[in-house]
Amino acid sequence: MIWVLFSLGFWAAAWALNVRLSHSDLVKSRAGALVVPAIFGVTLLVVWEGVVRGLNVPGVILPPPSAIGARIAVELPTLWADFRQTFLKGALSGYVLGCGAAFLTAIAIDRSPFLQRGLLPVGNFVAALPIVGIAPIMVMWFGFDWHSKAAVVVVMVFFPVLVNTVSGLAATDSMQRDLMATYSASYWQTLFKLRLPAAMPFIFNGLKIATTLALIGAIVAEFFGSPIVGMGFRITAEVGRLGLDMVWAEIAVAALAGSAFYGLVALIEKRMTFWHPSQRN
Amino acid sequence: MSRILPIVTVLLVIVCLWYVAAVKLNAAWVYDQAARAETPAPGFSELVGLTMNQERPVLPTPHQVGVELVKSTLGMQVSSKKSLVYHGWVTISATLLGFLIGTTAGILLAVGIIHNKAMDLSVMPWAIASQTIPILAIAPMIIVVLNSMGIQGLIPKAIISAFLSFFPVLVGMVKGLRSPDQMQLDLLATYSASKAQTFWKLRLPSSMPYLFTSLKVGIAASLVGAIVGELPTGAVAGLGARLLSGSYYGQTVQIWAALFAAALVAAALVAIVGLIEKRTLKRMGMAR
Known part of the structure; x- marks a missing residue:
């Protein structure tokens, strides 16, 4: 009981602190804007730990964060192997292939308005479909190893990137294109000097959406069959053995990998589209 | 009309590619069967026919999927476990x-x-x-x-x-x-x-x-x-x-x-x- 009371007290104290902080001038600084959510996150962890300990929640239902942390520390080699299998081999190779293919397709259909008018609605439609469902088919075609996961990821990221790239290539206005025409710039010169740079914010939007999809695709595809390594495999296997602390450890790794991947793409975006209004504060 | 025509064209192209892929992917099984029965490998026109309606194809053809879809929605009792x-x-x-x-x-x-x-x-x-x-x-x-x-x-x-x-x-x-x-x-x-x-x-x-x-x-x-x-x-x-x-x-x-x-x-x-x-x-x- 003392644990529950402690965590409730901690919650109240942290909340009061956050209310104070959010009305002070500190939040206007960059560090302050990080402190408030960090306090909130820590509070969640403390309350989780306190409630699990105080109410004696069994570990097969919800392990406390400390147990998960201990498990992460012990199982680092396994987690790294799973991460390599699912993220580096499956998700990343699929992401590069899928985004590359989508980008090239967008360039290829760029000269044909007819194809664009046909492909855009189809692509928009397909982007809303539950594409993860193709996972069993890909596992059948490409086997249990990471190739099938990469194939699922390719299909999943293809359409969002395609649709965004095509609409990005249409983002220049006629004044700018006329200017290039007065320079008697060729199609390729206009493409590389004007239209691709102007399309970058759109392309990066698609690439950012695709980061999350890639990780989801790679993990869910492992639910349909995988070698005995990989994040999706480990999650299903440990759920079956009721080793929930290991499941949470994998989820923590997946969350970290997802945010880091997204953050990396966002960072590259910031570097490459520094001229765009959304990047200049 | 000017909006529908491109979409229909793209869809048609996809269906055609699908059929071509189905013939290509399912051909291996046909050749395998022919080799086992020790009959000569089928010619192209025969091959196309044999790849269209296999029971467990690598890639089912669009019409197979369509037939299965209709059969398992309209063709049986809604309460059936196969519906x-x-x-x-x-x-x-x-x-x-x-x-x-x-x-x-x-x-x-x-x-x-x-x-x-x-x-x-x-x-x-x-x-x-x-x-x-x-x-x-x-x-x-x-x-x-x-x-x-x-x-x-x-x-x-x-x-x-x-x-x-x-x-x-x-x-x-x-x-x-x-x-x-x-x-x-x-x-x-x-x-x-x-x-x-x-x-x-x-x-x-x-x-x-x-x-x-x-x-x-x-x-x-x-x-x-x-x-x-x-x-x-x-x-x-x-x-x-x-x-x-x-x-x-x-x-x-x-x-x-x-x-x-x-x-x-x-x-x-x-x-x-x-x-x-x-x-x-x-x-x-x-x-x-």
């Missing part, structure tokens, strides 16, 4: 329940966030960061943990769906409720409108376009959640179960039929939300 209508309904009911929970929670939290600065600063960064996390990975755990607590069937799947639709709705709604500009807020302040009045008469109406955009994202995500939620329990019921049992027994036609059924359901759900959006925005004078 896609039955399995589809299992998935849709979980999707809708989860969508309802997730949307309600998302909207309520968004209302709290715009009225409370501390909540905004604490929760919002996490809500945005959570969109980069593969939440779907927790699906097996939720199913099994709730199962061990004696909760089965609809609720665990609905919880996963709710999780997936919650965050897009939350982020979209916060953006929408903040969309009135200072001028409009000032006007209501000169009317000495209360916070509640500002909310009901200005913030809520102007958030509608944002709400519907995120509802469309949310309902598609909910469906994915429900389908994936059907995987860990083994192939019991639902479209996800059809996918899984198809992959267990090598029934490729069944997988493709379930996949297309899922696509149709997704399209229908998004279209319904889109229709409501159109009607609502028109009634509110915001149609674009």
